Amino acid sequence: MIEGVYKWVGLVVGSVAFDLVFGLGSAGVAASSGYSLFRSGRRQVSGGCLVIVLVFGGVLLLTGALLYALSSDSVEPPSPVMIAIILVLGVVMTVPSAVLLWLQREQPRR
Secondary structure: OHHHHHHHHHHHHHHHHHHHHHHHHHHHHHHHHHHHHHHHOOOOOOHHHHHHHHHHHHHHHHHHHHHHHHHOOOOOOOOHHHHHHHHHHHHHHHHHHHHHHHHHHHOOOO
8 A cells, every 4th residue: 555655756856857847848838928928018828828828827737736745654754845846836837827828807808
């Protein structure tokens, strides 16, 4: 039973690296979109880009929460700094994209 849990934790840590790589890529796309919006003066951003960033931010938040929950009973817990970085990246990606999607939904269609 314990060996299965450790294998699962190893899988989660492997997925953290995967999430970080694609999360940072998505954050780059979001930053690029935000910068182009700022420079062009447009008020609208593609909903697809926001949804992608929102999904990856949510995955990072879930991964950080799982790592935090599993670290209390683990023999070799993951670094608290790593967990904090994952959670902060998840919040930084999720909150602005969710707010922009919400504001975009509230705008009247022209």
